[in-house]
């Protein structure tokens with residue numbers, strides 16, 4: 001299976017830390033081990049990242065016009081982020097700052113992006 005790299009790998013690391021904070025405070029397991037439900041959620045999120053049409057130019061999912069998550073997982077992501085987001089600032093300031101900067105990215109529709117990549121002679125693989 002393809003591996004996440006660069007910005008997408010960082011995004012996954014950020015989500016992993018957020019889930020760890022949320023799960024540790026809500027699901028009562030060991031601090032370094034997420035519960036089954038949270039592990040499944042992370043596996044789902046990883047799949048979404050691998051298939052994200054934006055590749056390395058991915059906006060934050062919250063601002064995405066596609067939103068590829070199923071409703072249940074989307075709600076799960078919203079709950080986790082609302083809780084863990086403010087706590088990330090102190091615990092993981094670098095990841096938190098980078099996520100903030102990602103929020104400032106201009107969000108294009110995937111069709112617009114595809115057109116721009118085609119004009120530049122790029123394939124989706126070039127930016128995955």
Ligand code: SF4
Pocket residue numbers: 048049052053054058059060061064065066067068069
């Ligand atoms: S919600 Fe949008 S940005 Fe997030 S993974 Fe899905 S397509 Fe990519």
